[in-house]
Amino acid sequence: MTVLVAYASVTGGTAEIAEWIADELRATGLDAHSVPAGAVPDIAPYEAVVLGSALHMSGWHADARRFAQRFGPVLAGRPAWVFSSGPLEDAGVCAAVPPCTQAVNAMRMMGTRDHATFGGRLSEEAHGWLGFVSRRMAASGHGGDFRDPARVRAWAREIAGAVQTAQRT
Ligand SMILES: Cc1cc2nc3c(=O)[nH]c(=O)nc-3n(C[C@H](O)[C@H](O)[C@H](O)COP(=O)(O)O)c2cc1C
Secondary structure, eight states, X not given: OEEEEEEEXXXXXXXXXXXXXXXXXXXXXXXXXXXXXXXXXXXXXXXXXXXXXXXXXTEEOHHHHHHHHHHGGGOTTOOEEEEEEOOOSOHHXXXXXXXXXXXXXXXXXXXXXXXXXXXOEEOTTOOHHHHHHHHHHIIIIIOEEOOOHHHHHHHHHHHHHHHHHHHHO
């Protein structure tokens, strides 16, 4: 089965999470591709979809929102999962962060209740306003990489199990 892992990322942290998910899905024998959400022309080739977005100012990236609006109605019952990446907190705190309003809307449009919040990574190399704010946040002690590859990969294995079960039925 072919699985799309679509993501919206500004400074690369969420892109890497999407690649960890795709990598883990491939390890179970699935044909998985991580692709920027804004660069997906069509979801017809995919039998299951994962959509993730970075969180900025409590909201989802526009590319992820547009992806859900455009493709949610044509998913037609294909299994879907959603994740957000952002909190600069330990994994236990991140796991308890509920989806933001835009993620909830995406879940509704994509017909799924499966959502995970993963920790983010503050990149001080970001450009422009984002870079300025990121460096200020880092200087005030809010920097670092709070992504947890093991937790992300464990979530991906759950997806793989569900996709393979759906394949058999
Ligand atoms: C200006 C700014 C605002 C942010 N706002 C949020 C937020 O509202 N909620 C959150 O969980 N993380 C927030 N973050 C953390 C980012 O989501 C985190 O750095 C994330 O890993 C960025 O993903 P990306 O590298 O894929 O763009 C913010 C970061 C910056 C620089």
